[in-house]
Amino acid sequence: MLAQHLRVEQFRSLVKERTQDFVGREFVFKAIQDFLEGSSNSDFKSGYVVIRGEPGIGKTALASQLVKRYGYLHHFNIVTQNIRSPRDFLADICAQLVVRYQLSHGALPSSATQDSGFLSQLLGEAVEVARARDLLPIVIVVDALDEAEDTGLAAGANRLFLPAAVPEGVFFILTTREKEEYRLSVDRRRDIYINDRGEQNLADVRLYIETFFNQFREKMMARLIEWRITEDEMLNAVTEKSQGNFMYLVHVLRDIRDGHLTPTNLDSIYDLPVGLKEYYKRHWRFMREQDAPRFRDYFEPVVCILASAQEPVPVSQLVAWTQSRWPHLETTSIREVIRVWREFLDEERPGQGPPLYRIYHTSFRDFLREEVGLTPYHDAIVLTALNKIPGFFGSANLPM
Ligand SMILES: Nc1ncnc2c1ncn2[C@@H]1O[C@H](COP(=O)(O)OP(=O)(O)OP(=O)(O)O)[C@@H](O)[C@H]1O
Ligand SMILES: [Mg+2]
Structure with missing residues (x-):
């Protein structure tokens, strides 16, 4: 009970x-x-x-x-x-x-x-x-x-x-x-x-970066050589650009470690995005520039529909929601988008049944809502629900 x-x-x-x-x-x-x-x-x-x-x-x-x-x-x-x-x-x-x-x-x-x-x-x-x-x-x-x-x-x-x-x-x-x-x-x-610019918060930010460095020492040392900077310089630069934000640190350090943020796509470590919002903006733009058609047809609709969902959902639900406007999206391609965007998503594995996905952090969802716009994706979800009601789109309710 x-x-x-x-x-x-x-x-x-x-x-x-x-x-x-x-x-x-x-x-x-x-x-x-x-x-x-x-x-x-x-x-x-x-x-x-x-x-x-x-x-x-x-x-x-x-x-x-x-x-x-x-x-x-x-x-x-x-x-x-x-x-x-x-x-x-x-x-x-x-x-x-x-x-x-x-x-x-x-x-x-x-x-x-x-x-x-x-x-x-x-x-x-x-x-x-x-x-x-x-x-x-x-x-x-x-x-x-x-x-x-x-x-x-x-x-x-x-x-x-x-x-x-x-x-x-x-x-x-x-x-x-x-x-x-x-x-x-x-x-x-x-x-x-918790003041983002406060000394105590910034001390914790530095501690987080140092811990990350120690955890992935070998890889991070190799990155320092690519960037041609010292550990201290990286520590200072990331601390400053993070504006005291931990979500920023999680993303940016992972991107540096995994070679997504490199001296090739960023001139110097001092050109790192400033703050979390700027990081999201840049990442979104970067992904679009990498492959514009793939971004438009696959990444954007799947990520945005996930951001519009009210609960964690399986891939089959994403297929159903995207069917009317993006019929080319099917199970395999949606899985692929999820793989590429995994860092921004949370996967839940309930006892039985398929894995469920949702946006990992509210701040990314807020970015999508404010900067990209989620209305068409909300509409697609509503439309799918209405389609399930027998006769809803009969003569009386035909959409104008
Ligand atoms: N003290 C910490 N040590 C290690 N990781 C941290 C720490 N604080 C936050 N993080 C990591 O930073 C990210 C953002 O943190 P969190 O989700 O707690 O932010 P929040 O303040 O709750 O944000 P929101 O207001 O959007 O809910 C998470 O991935 C979290 O695990
Ligand atoms: Mg929170």
């Missing part, structure tokens, strides 16, 4: 993936622990710790590392997996509370997912158990508040129906992008802003 609401299994691979190469962030962990232990603010005995930062700075990785390190209860909002509703959140966290603190509820009442009432009740019950067993505080990590659904909420309600007040000993650690209107009005709150 409760198991159906739990998403821990679903999040396991995300947590694993985002933490496998995790480095640094000690200053954030320290700040969080200070808040939780009340050493810096003795009046902060419960409430919200809100971690803010720009897209790709590493909030989801940080949330994942918190889960891995401390085993906190957790929920990740993931637009591309269609996990973003208050219902998903409430059912998941309520079920986790019942299981973790062995509360006597065999199932969740239907009211559990309608507002924060039942969640608040469970938090109260869980605190009693945790206090008796010396397990306080109760910490719940919620990633990407900005990705959570914002429609259909009662006026004045918080996103995800997060309760304004929580019992003593309970903390929510939320992450959110910096500029979003995240609709959170709570009694007690502390903020941690």
Whole structure:
């Protein structure tokens, strides 16, 4: 009964993936622990710790590392997996509370997912158990508040129906992008802003680059020779051009290692793209210039339709969606596009059935939406769905 609401299994691979190469962030962990232990603010005995930062700075990785390190209860909002509703959140966290603190509820009442009432009740019950067993505080990590659904909420309600007040000993650690209107009005709150240009963030950026170098030393040494620069010069250049963004580092270091960014297609290391958006723009343009017809007929439609999907999908679904406008796309050619663009995609392998694909990072999806335009691809998905309704395109509904 409760198991159906739990998403821990679903999040396991995300947590694993985002933490496998995790480095640094000690200053954030320290700040969080200070808040939780009340050493810096003795009046902060419960409430919200809100971690803010720009897209790709590493909030989801940080949330994942918190889960891995401390085993906190957790929920990740993931637009591309269609996990973003208050219902998903409430059912998941309520079920986790019942299981973790062995509360006597065999199932969740239907009211559990309608507002924060039942969640608040469970938090109260869980605190009693945790206090008796010396397990306080109760910490719940919620990633990407900005990705959570914002429609259909009662006026004045918080996103995800997060309760304004929580019992003593309970903390929510939320992450959110910096500029979003995240609709959170709570009694007690502390903020941690990961400043991309801040010294501590830049120290972690350097640590990431150094770790990458050590991990792929032989290959990277060979690249340095091609670039005719020293390790220090590369470290400084990549740090500066990254603008403190981790998603940038992941892409650019991989491209340098694998010979996609070389002195042949870039005059000098100082011509690296500046920041994540510029990296996406350049990569998109570069791929187009490599082979314009292949880009137009294969890469663009498949990547853009993936960016328009609301959930991870198998290749067969991509074939169905592209059939009306791009009939030349079939299983083999779509697989080939996926192979070429693998670095930008996430592959899920459910127990049985074919692998499922989605865009790896929201920031790339945002780039496609803002710079390339996804309307035709959304339309193609809608059209496929309507085509399935018998008689929809009968006389009354013929498209104009
Ligand atoms: N401290 C870190 N150590 C190693 N890799 C990291 C670290 N932080 C982030 N990364 C990697 O950088 C990439 C971007 O990070 P992440 O997805 O956490 O960003 P984000 O802040 O959640 O972005 P968004 O706002 O778009 O959700 C991921 O591939 C992640 O694994
Ligand atoms: Mg994130």
